Amino acid sequence: MAQAAAVPTPLPVAIPLRDVAPWAVFAGVILLSLLYLVGMDQGATSLTSGGMLHEFVHDGRHLLGFPCH
């Protein structure tokens, strides 16, 4: 950042929102489903059957702050 003192800091260039949108939608859906699986499935709602997933991530679920039993 040595040159920053000499010349005015250039304005940071924002990424056009139309470039962000497709990523936000597709990756966002996948990422949020991962959070759902770790935090909530086989609890309040169940997309997968049984209790294996719930039991496996049990401690993480409690400590990460998700409501559990």
Next chain:
Amino acid sequence: MVRSLLVRGMIAGLIAGLLYFLFAYLFGEASVDAAIAYEEQAAAAAREASNEAPLVSRGIQATIGLAAAALIYGAALGGVFALVYSAVYGRIGRLTPRETAAVLALVGFVAVIVVPFLKYPASPPASSIDGTIGSRTGLYLAMIIFSVVLAAGAILLGRRLLARFGTRNATLLAAGAYVAAAGIVGYLMPVVAETPADFPATVLYQFRLASFGGQLVLWTALGLVFGALIDGSSRRSGSRPSIDPASL
């Protein structure tokens, strides 16, 4: 551009998740074990003790299970973090990539963790009523959504106040507006008070402290590691605060 940020966000999230696991294992597991001991004691007193073998042993839950949860949570959170970063970078003042990542991690930690925690704190096993899991989950999610929307609104408000009040005062006013609005929402949301009267207070305290501390570790690591990853790559490609696709 967004893709490389997403990859870096998920890598930073994995590292943060690993640190979270270490913290949670060292400081959180004892209270989870103590809560389960209380649960078994209460069940034995009520003669409800089941002889069924557990689906997953405590040893697995406390190690591989906790690690898997932490890594998936970290990577997914890091990905979402990177997506939000790509939308806000260059739009909140003249912050550098590293500063933007740090500010975003701080705002995210307060809005997603601290404020919802104050209303609906993490609860150890056996401290909640099984049957209310649906309403508790709904309230917790609603609190996070309200909090995040209010934080986003506060940032937009701060941007509007910038010209009239200057950076410092506009930031303070926006933060104050967020705290006031979140306080009102928290006051209006229904109370969840289900902890049994004889649940050990020290266990509850230790558990919540570990839970909060773990999230602090996770978000701090996420903001700092993500900042370092994107800053390093922008430096290599000159003074441009962008990521050179060729560097991937």
